[in-house]
Amino acid sequence: MNFSDTAWQIFNTSIEDYHVLDNIETPINNPFPNDSLERILYAKNWIDTVQWHLEDIIRDENIDPVNALQLKRMIDASNQKRTDLVEFIDSWFLDKYKDITPKTDAKINTETPAWAVDRLSILSLKVYHMSLEAHRESASEEHRLNCQKKLDVLLDQKQDLSTSIGQLLTDIENGDIKMKVYKQMKMYNDESLNPILYQKEQK
Template structure:
């Protein structure tokens, strides 16, 4: 008997995971064990959320105005690393989903040139399922942070009320993203739509491609 494919994600489950992790006291400094084990779809959804959370915190630190330039430079380097890890996890989510949906040859899914197995007539969706999940992670962080603003005791009621209005809009926007994810997965299952793994190829993080890092390496040699 063949191994059944991984279950496809539903938006409600993604939202629940994001919110549950943000409510964990140690998150994201100490990452809880991944649902489904290392290498699963949910492991990579959680990994993406972890690095988005770290990126969020680092972006706040990078806006400080009373610390040294060296501190801000350290924040910037951390931001670059977290952003790269976030994108890598998004790509892994797409690879796993495309394989589960039968839209890519499994042996080529992780290469720079995946072999498509898309049915004839399917439309190409410009945004991938992984990128929608990534955006939902960021929306979860916005919802979490805005909810905290509604509970502050060191501001006036006008601030809290304005934050409640913004919170409602953020929750609506996250729901819209979730609807788009569910629709894309359903259309892909039915052969009506497909998406691709879009490699980011972030050249500024790669010493082989960043022209300034190439110059530095040559000078040091």
């Protein structure tokens, strides 16, 4: 099984595990060994899955404003964890390919392996939930057919993205692409970089 297929399988395991209780407060119970890439991938998708449902909840038009603010804080924290974990996955790839010398004409890709994996994780959630809608008995036939068409597109995207990830990793291994990672430098959670936060501290 290639990397993309393995990641997809792990992502779907995470999604299925979450939906046993379907509760954002459910603690993660990662089944994979410590220090394994599989464990990291499961944790990555678990964050994405919880955030998916946080985003659903906060869009309730009748939500209490206090609860909405609390959820917004949770989403911000989740986004930071997501970014940190993506960068950690890229560090894993950097270590994996540390002994590979890129060719003199090696190209630089617009996207690192981990950010491509991030897209695959989100895509697995789209496929899962669109499949639910395509088969929801309480929905109209028109709704199910429209969702099936969207699901077909998502599955096509999954195939293309999986292929692209495989090609990217092969090109890095062969020295045809130079792996270069930039930190995201997110500023909104940093008390020294967000003016709203550091001006508050100075008052």
